[in-house]
Structures are given as C-alpha cells and as structure tokens.
Amino acid sequence: MQDARWRQLKQHLLDRGWTSRDDTMHAPHETMWFTPSSEHPNMASFRDRMTMVAEATSAYVGENVEQASLHEDLVSLVEALDEVLTS
Secondary structure, three states: OOOHHHHHHHHHHHHOOOEEEOOEEEOOOOOOEEOOOOOOOOHHHHHHHHHHHHHHHHOOOOOOHHHHHHHHHHHHHHHHHHHHHHO
16 A cells, blocks of 8 residues: 555554554554555445444444454544545
C-alpha cells in the first residue's frame, strides 16, 4: 500500500493511538495488527469486512474486557478507513 491513501490511513490511525512498527500497524489495545500487502489496496472492501467484524463483536462488548478492547480497535480502524474513503 504505497499510494497516498495508505499514508492518509496510517496518519488517521496514528491519531487514534495506533502504532507503526516496521510498516505494520498495531491497534491501541494490541488486539490486532496489519501490514500493507498490495500496491493498490481495495480500502472499500477492507472497510466493509472490518465493519462486519465490528458489528459482530458489538454483541460481546459486555462479556469481557478483551472483547470490548477488540471492538474499540475495530471501530477506530473503520472510522479511519471511512475518513480516507470520503476525503
């Protein structure tokens, strides 16, 4: 993901507390990470998949701290993707 949208996404995530290590983005609660794997990413498809996962985890937020942390990290990723896709 070397295009301008990757740089935008990275900055939006950093603003949300994500960290970057060796070109890998790590969520604030360390529940997930991802590495750019494509020169021309399909960010809309990635956002759609992450939105579905975030919606699925929302049912378990009250179950335990780990699920709540995962959900928060997913929501921050989806929000950052939304910002990149609408800019």
